[in-house]
Amino acid sequence: MMQEPAESVVHGSGFGAGEQAAGKAHPRDLPATDRLLREAAVQQLLADHGHTLVAAEARRLLDDCRQQVLAGQLDLAQAALPALAAQLQARVQQVLRPRMQAVLNLTGTVIHTNLGRSLLAEPALQHMLAMMSGPNNLEYDLGSGGRGDRDSMIEELLCQITGAEAATVVNNNAAAVLLTLAAMARGREVIVSRGELVEIGGAFRMPDVMESAGARLVEVGTTNRTHPQDYERAISGNTALLMKVHTSNYQVQGFTRSVSEAEMAQIAHRHGLPMATDLGSGSLVDLAQYGLPREPLPQEMLVAGCDVVTFSGDKLLGGPQAGLIVGSKEAVGRIRKFPMKRALRMSKLPLAALEATLRLYLQPEHLTRDLPTLRMLTRPVAEIRGLAARLQPLLIEAVAPRFGVEIVELQGQIGSGSLPVDRLPSAGLAMAPLEKKGAGRALDALASALRQLPLPVIGRIADDRLLLDLRCLEQEAAFVSQLPALQEQLA
Numbered sequence: 374m375m376q377e378p379a380e381s382v383v384h385g386s387g388f389g390a391g392e393q394a395a396g397k398a399h400p401r402d403l404p405a406t407d408r409l410l411r412e413a414a415v416q417q418l419l420a421d422h423g424h425t426l427v428a429a430e431a432r433r434l435l436d437d438c439r440q441q442v443l444a445g446q447l448d449l450a451q452a453a454l455p456a457l458a459a460q461l462q463a464r465v466q467q468v469l470r471p472r473m474q475a476v477l478n479l480t481g482t483v484i485h486t487n488l489g490r491s492l493l494a495e496p497a498l499q500h501m502l503a504m505m506s507g508p509n510n511l512e513y514d515l516g517s518g519g520r521g522d523r524d525s526m527i528e529e530l531l532c533q534i535t536g537a538e539a540a541t542v543v544n545n546n547a548a549a550v551l552l553t554l555a556a557m558a559r560g561r562e563v564i565v566s567r568g569e570l571v572e573i574g575g576a577f578r579m580p581d582v583m584e585s586a587g588a589r590l591v592e593v594g595t596t597n598r599t600h601p602q603d604y605e606r607a608i609s610g611n612t613a614l615l616m617k618v619h620t621s622n623y624q625v626q627g628f629t630r631s632v633s634e635a636e637m638a639q640i641a642h643r644h645g646l647p648m649a650t651d652l653g654s655g656s657l658v659d660l661a662q663y664g665l666p667r668e669p670l671p672q673e674m675l676v677a678g679c680d681v682v683t684f685s686g687d688k689l690l691g692g693p694q695a696g697l698i699v700g701s702k703e704a705v706g707r708i709r710k711f712p713m714k715r716a717l718r719m720s721k722l723p724l725a726a727l728e729a730t731l732r733l734y735l736q737p738e739h740l741t742r743d744l745p746t747l748r749m750l751t752r753p754v755a756e757i758r759g760l761a762a763r764l765q766p767l768l769i770e771a772v773a774p775r776f777g778v779e780i781v782e783l784q785g786q787i788g789s790g791s792l793p794v795d796r797l798p799s800a801g802l803a804m805a806p807l808e809k810k811g812a813g814r815a816l817d818a819l820a821s822a823l824r825q826l827p828l829p830v831i832g833r834i835a836d837d838r839l840l841l842d843l844r845c846l847e848q849e850a851a852f853v854s855q856l857p858a859l860q861e862q863l864a
Contacts, residue, residue, distance in 0.1 A: 398442050398452035406431050414458040422465055430464045476829040477852060481785035481799060481842030483749050484654075488831065490687045490694070490789055492745035493726055497692065500729035501722060511721045524709065526724055530731040534657055535671045537682075537699035541709045542727065543717040547582065549683040549696030550651050554586035554614070556711035557647060557681070557704065561613035564591045566599040568631065569618035579618060588613065598630040604640050615641040617650040617679075619669060638678025647680040647704055654789060655684025655697070657734050663741065663751045665787075666795040671699055680704040686723075688789045691746035692730035693723040749845050750787065750797070758800040760843050764852070768802055771856040772863060776804045776819065783842050801842040812837055822862040826855045 409415060409431050418427050434457065441447035450456060478488045493501075514521035524541050531540035543549050554563060563583060570592065572578040583590040591612070593603040604615060615637050632640075634650055641648035652669055661667040668689060674682045681704045686695030696717075698708055708714065719727070733743050741751050761780045769778045781803045784796040806815040816839050823830040823839075828851055832841045846852060 396449055397445055398438075398447040398449045400439060400442050402449060402452040403435055403438055403442065404454060404457070406435060409435065409454065409457055409461070412454050412458045414455070415461060418462055418465055422469070426468065427461070427465060430468060431461055434461055434464055474829060476831050477848065478845045479801070479830060479832045479841040479843065481783055481797075481801070481833065481840070481844065482788035483785065483797070483845060484688055484746060484788035486789050491691045492749075493693065494691065494730060494733060494744050496733065496743070497726040497729040501725045504725040505722055509721065509725075511724070523718065523721075523724060526728050527731060530728065530735075531697065531699055534731065534734050535675060535682075535699050537671070537675055537705075538702045539705035539709075540697065540699040541705055541714070542686075542698065542719055542724070543696040543714070544719050544723070545687075545694050546651070546653065546683055546685040546696040548717040549698050550579075551582055551586050552696075552711060552713055552717055553649055553681050553683060553698060553708055554583060554588045554616075555713050556708040557649070558586070558588040558613035560587055561589065562591045562609065562611045563588045563614045563616050564593055564604055564607045564612060565616050565618065566594045566603075566631065567592045568594060568596050568599055569620055571618055571620055599632055600630060601632050601636055601640060604632065604637060608640075608644050608646070612644070612646060615646055615648045617648075619650065619652045633677070634674050634679055635677040638680075641680075642678065647701075648678065649681035649683070649700075649704075650674050650679045652682060652684040654688035655682075656689035658737055658740065658747075660689070660750075663747070665750060671697075675699065681708070685789075686727055686730075689746070689787075690730070691744045693726040695719060695723055695727050745847075749847075752844055754798050754800060757843050760846065760849065761800050761802055764843070764849070765802060767853055767856055768804070771860040772804055772819070775806060775808070775815065775863060777807055779803045779805075781840070783840060785842050785844055797844065799842050799844045801840055801844075803838040803840050805838045819863070822859055825862065826858055828852075828855060830855070 406428065410419065410428060415427065415431070438447055438452065438457070442452070451460075476488060478485055480488070482488075484490050510521060511526075512521050512523050513519075514525075527542055528540045531537060531542075543552055565579065565583075570579045570590075580590050589611075591607050593599060593607045608615075617632075617634055617637055634648070638648040652671060652674065654668065655671055656668045657670065657672075659667065659670065671682045671684055679700065681698060681700040683696060683698050684690070686692040686697055690697075698705060730744075733740060736743075740747050742748065758780070765778055765780055772778060779802070781801060783799045783801050785799040786796055804816075804819060806812040808815070816834050816837070819839050820832065820834060823832065828848075830841070830852070832839050834840070
């Protein structure tokens with residue numbers, strides 16, 4: 374009796390039994406992992422990156438190739454050792470590529486939440502490097518030789534700058550508000566105006582923070598008008614705190630009324646209660662002296678009688694992410710001793726950056742020179758126009774013949790919820806497709822090409838143009854050096 378021929382192990386793969394599609398690889402054409410690792414080019418990879426990473430990526434590569442072979446999709450040349458070694462090298466480089474990358478922020482928003490907010494000053498970078506590269510006295514008292522308190526690294530500076538009796542710091546301002554509420558009002562009531570129940574980025578809402586802190590929110594007034602008597606009537610035997618929240622990320626205009634910190638502090642203290650205010654993006658200097666819109670200062674809130682003031686470190690202050698808490702010794706002492714404080718404390722890296730940043734405020738005459746955020750916010754428009762004029766012909770050459778480039782007047786913004794309705798006069802370059810058909814797709818492709826550069830360039834699309842606001846461009850040479858790569862991508 375005749376037997377049926379044995380079924381091929383690659384049956385259904387696109388190959389017939391014993392057959393191979395022309396020019397396509399067969400499973401036996403793929404080397405074993407050990408053979409690939411002995412290839413000369415891969416030996417160098419092993420020397421540079423070690424066996425663990427390279428061998429793991431080699432196995433993944435060969436597994437992927439086998440799947441392509443069985444689908445009849447791998448060319449014979451791609452299964453050759455030199456080609457596999459090149460692919461392996463690319464995979465290793467991709468695995469080791471940093472996910473966090475430096476970018477050029479040409480959006481027109483100076484303190485951009487999605488792009489890392491404030492840039493650190495050079496002294497902060499240098500101090501961080503010095504403190505991270507060896508042991509430091511983070512919690513060691515050099516005077517007594519005993520255990521120290523990490524708050525001491527910044528408390529004296531903050532008190533000197535703001536006039537506070539005491540200060541502490543946590544990892545961001547949301548944490549500062551949460552800790553303040555938990556330490557001072559857990560299980561009791563906190564009175565807040567309805568017009569100040571803000572929501573910040575990521576659907577982080579003040580009522581939710583209140584609930585998480587274990588405090589009960591008591592709303593007073595209306596969205597647009599709150600009066601002193603509203604607070605007076607709401608105070609009860611279960612009231613722990615009066616709180617004011619600076620509405621830094623929106624503004625109610627028209628028929629409005631709010632109660633000042635000084636008025637609220639008087640009401641609170643008359644009833645034997647503490648008063649707290651959250652400034653959000655809090656500035657330590659009067660921005661009006663630089664021709665910028667004014668923001669309330671922690672110094673002013675303390676003079677007004679606030680017992681606790683909270684604000685951010687990485688917005689208008691121009692430092693690292695941090696939540697700063699300043700106020701009376703009694704209030705800050707309660708906050709510092711609350712058990713939650715340890716879970717929210719800052720690590721040594723941002724603490725070093727914050728200390729160095731605060732030291733800059735001891736020399737306020739040099740802030741617009743030394744603090745990147747303030748330097749960019751106060752950059753003269755004439756200087757920005759001059760930069761646009763230098764870059765325009767170079768950019769025209771890079772994007773021609775598909776796009777035109779014009780110098781334009783622009784309106785930027787401070788960002789990160791700071792002064793939401795105010796605009797910063799600026800200038801930049803506008804790129805528009807010369808072919809109107811498919812203009813939207815062309816702009817998306819251009820924006821994508823800019824993002825794929827070695828130092829990604831982030832602009833914004835508006836009014837059928839891709840806009841590059843140049844207020845924050847201090848790396849002119851780096852931008853120019855990438856234009857040939859942009860031209861090649863667009864070609």
